[in-house]
Structure formats: C-alpha cells, structure tokens
Amino acid sequence: MSNEVIVVVAGGAPPDPEAALIVPLGARVIAADSGLEHALALGLDVEIAVGDFDSASPEAVARAEAGGTRIERYPAEKDATDLELALDAAASFGPKRILVLAGDGGRLDHLLSTLLLLGSSRYEAVEIDAFIGPARAYVVRRERTIEGEVGELVSLLALHGAAEGARTKGLMYPLAGETLEPGSSRGVSNVFTDSIARIMVERGVLLAVRPGVSTGLSAGGSKWL
Secondary structure (H helix, E strand, C coil): CEEEEEEEEECCCCCCHHHHHHCCCCCEEEEEECCHHHHCCCCCCCCCEEECCCCCHHHHHHHHHCCCEEECCCCCCCCCHHHHHHHHHHHHCCCEEEEEEEEECCCHHHHHHHHHCCCHHHHHEEEEEEECCCCEEEEEECEEECCCCCCCCEEEEEEEEEEEEEEEEEEECCEEEEECCCCCCCCCEEECCCCEEEEEEEEEEEEEECCCCCCCHHHHHHHHC
C-alpha cells in the first residue's frame, strides 16, 4: 500500500460512481462508517473502517472484516464525527495528500462541519481535496494549482480566519494580494480563463470550490485532480 495518497470514503449519501476512476492505484482506503458500503460498491479495497457503525449494515461490516479490513469501533456517544476519526487515521500515516470521497445532500450541519474540518490546522502538513457529489473542493495553504474547464466557476472561501495576501492567476477576476474574510462573498463565482488556475495565500487557509457544472471525466480523469 502507498502512503502518497490516502483515500477517505465518507458515510451519508454515496459519492459519484465515477469517483472510483480518480483513486490512484495502490492507495490506502479508509472508510467512515457507512462509507464502508460506499467504498465496496465502488470496488475499492478498504484497509481500515472506523466509526460507531450505526449506519453501516452488519452484513457489510462482517463481509469486510472477513476480507481483511481492520474494523475500529467507537461508541455512539463520542466527541468526533466518524469522518473526523477517519481523517485522523489517514493523517497518522503521514501521506502527502488525502482525497475525501463523499455524496452531496444529507444534513446541512454535517456538510458545514466537514468543510470546516478539511481546513483544520491538524491537517496542515497534508494536501487535502474533497469530491462531494459533483463538486470539487481543494484546501489551499500557501499555494495550489488546480485544473478546470475554461468558463467553469470556482469560488474561494476563507476558513478559520482571514486569508491574507490572496493572489490568483488564470481566473477572470484576479486577486492581487487581497484579504478574504470568513463570511465574505468576495471570492464567490470566479471563472476559469485557462485550464489551469494558480491560487496563492500568504497567511490563512482558503477553500477553492468547483461547484460541479461539468459531470464528465476527461480522458485519463485529469480534470478532476
């Protein structure tokens, strides 16, 4: 198993079926509760499944355990979501990148907590991307280069405080050393003018979100990485 990229499959609504196409060969897969069933449905081999397993079927858990998956059970009354436990498990391997696969819809509070969790300082040493239904989210610390279609929307949102010294290249409405405050809509609905956009921030954390206008994968899947 490779520690270069670790895939975390969230519970709740199932991810896009095409998500399996962007999972690197040999990547470790960690599932959060019913994310175990989603991962199995995508044809992924799950190394570790964590959670209280109040939503995964007992049959799926038993089948996975019999197939070699390590099951880490937690009490239902705990101080972290199953996804947070899965992210912690993924981070413990010291990967370069964590790729989260999740579905859209479901509880609003869960979605908000997930997006805030991705930008937590606990994971600042790791590059984190999330594929949530048709949307793609990228945590930007210092600098990221992301791919998209010319004319595609992308929004830049500050997480956990102001994002200072924000700069962009390859977007219609460039930022040139600006400060994006959390709760501000200043970075919403920018537009790709090139197939590659460069996003930089001197201090703070940005979440770059492609809301998912496009639904198809390009050859080789590069548009989704």
